[in-house]
Amino acid sequence: MKFIDEVRITVGSGNGGHGSVSFRREKFIPFGGPDGGDGGRGGNVTLVAQGSLNTLIDFRYQRRFRAENGHGGAGRQMTGRGGRDLSITVPIGTLVYDDDTHELLGDLRHDGDTLLVAKGGRGGHGNMWYKSSTNRAPRQHELGGSGEERQLRLELRLLADVGLLGMPNAGKSTLIRAVSAARPKVADYPFTTLYPNLGVVRIAEHESFVLADIPGLIPGAAEGAGLGTRFLKHLSRTRLLLHLVDLSPVDGGEPAEQVRALETELSAYSPTLAAQPRWLVANKADLFTPETAQSHFQALCRNLDWQDPAFLISAASGAGCQELMRKVWLALAELPPPPPPEAIGLWDEDDEPSLNSGEEGGEEEEW
CATH class of the missing domain: 2.70.210.12 (GTP1/OBG domain)
Incomplete structure (x- = not known):
């Protein structure tokens, strides 16, 4: 579908x-x-x-x-x-x-x-x-x-408690597969995820929350690059953002620079969305030895001067995932409800992505 x-x-x-x-x-x-x-x-x-x-x-x-x-x-x-x-x-x-x-x-x-x-x-x-x-x-x-x-x-706009944010191939789909019954497509190329996925994370009986995975973002997303603002709006109802970053990006870039680039895109799209609580999650620790992974993780936090909670995990092996989910569940009980839709703002008519295929009366784009 x-x-x-x-x-x-x-x-x-x-x-x-x-x-x-x-x-x-x-x-x-x-x-x-x-x-x-x-x-x-x-x-x-x-x-x-x-x-x-x-x-x-x-x-x-x-x-x-x-x-x-x-x-x-x-x-x-x-x-x-x-x-x-x-x-x-x-x-x-x-x-x-x-x-x-x-x-x-x-x-x-x-x-x-x-x-x-x-x-x-x-x-x-x-x-x-x-x-x-x-x-x-x-x-x-x-x-x-x-x-x-x-x-x-x-x-x-999807109804989810927690949203996953990150560059393509940061491991968002792998994480949601590891902690829920959702089975989004996972592959070794960018933009594997083409539409949002929802997963229910069960901590214990009668204790669960909804996790949303959206397609990866790239610099310029707020202006329409990549999948652009098409799916950023789905994060507006969440109460907490988990910012996933690859400790070893396939393009050889610096993880800290990728985090700053997406922070810029969030601010450009909606200052209200950028002000929502956001945790740093460094992924793919399994690519290094435990000591090297911890060293890279600490260097990343120092480089960003990160003050909010930060976690080191491996979505592929599951290391640290359950502990992260338990911390998220405890935090949700104290977080305020999401801002109203008016606070996120509407797209301008000139900036709004077209739903037609070029001619008036065409079909919507399919994702």
């Missing part, structure tokens, strides 16, 4: 039914008076969060949604049937924006959360509403109200 995390859709609520013009006609009742009923209301459009969904791929095949119109009123004071409401299911963690104003309409964080995005039109009054002592036979009626039509942008 392809991972789609942003789509644009058009939703429209139903129009209200028109009121009726009718007069009572029965035997021996020559002046029955007006009895035109009201029109039914138009159907509403509602988004509903559903836990069984984890991607917005269904919206590739249907972009327009419209609720049913209300039915018109009838004689004998009969009100028209209201239009059926339309419920659209989306994954948990979906942010809903008005695509014209960029206003955040709602954040569906929990299973069963609902958001009314288009309200149906009101049904019009029948002529019975206009009768009076001076207007015994009114022929006026009210037309049904028009429904709403909105352009929406749905943005999926």
Whole structure:
């Protein structure tokens, strides 16, 4: 299944039914008076969060949604049937924006959360509403109200407690495989991970947290290099970032310089995201002897003047991974909740990656 995390859709609520013009006609009742009923209301459009969904791929095949119109009123004071409401299911963690104003309409964080995005039109009054002592036979009626039509942008941000951050081939996917049941692809070339993965880390019974692995970042990611800002947003809901760094980068670079480069990208993308708690995790200790690995690790911390917690692990062998996860679990109990979506900020229209393949109406990019 392809991972789609942003789509644009058009939703429209139903129009209200028109009121009726009718007069009572029965035997021996020559002046029955007006009895035109009201029109039914138009159907509403509602988004509903559903836990069984984890991607917005269904919206590739249907972009327009419209609720049913209300039915018109009838004689004998009969009100028209209201239009059926339309419920659209989306994954948990979906942010809903008005695509014209960029206003955040709602954040569906929990299973069963609902958001009314288009309200149906009101049904019009029948002529019975206009009768009076001076207007015994009114022929006026009210037309049904028009429904709403909105352009929406749905943005999926994964719900995770901890996010993995690092350069390509830093060992993020290997770590999530070592500490959870998630099985992302692992290979010896950059950008093996093309879409985010979630893993549940179980410390003990009823003690667990969710770990998110996003594709590797490179310098210039905030401007769109590599996979760019495409997946940085998925770190916005996390409460703690684990910054993985390879003690022996395949390109021969300095680990400290790689850490500083990604710090710059975080700050350029969102100062709020850059200010989140972040721990340093030096990976691939198994490539050295224990003494050499510890020496490189201490030199890295000194070079960075790192004050936050730092850990030396080997995701391939599992050394130090369980201890790291236990420390993370204890820290999560004291960390504040993630910042609201508004604090992370929206992309500017000019900087936003295109969801089309070049021509208007094309398909979204697949990851």
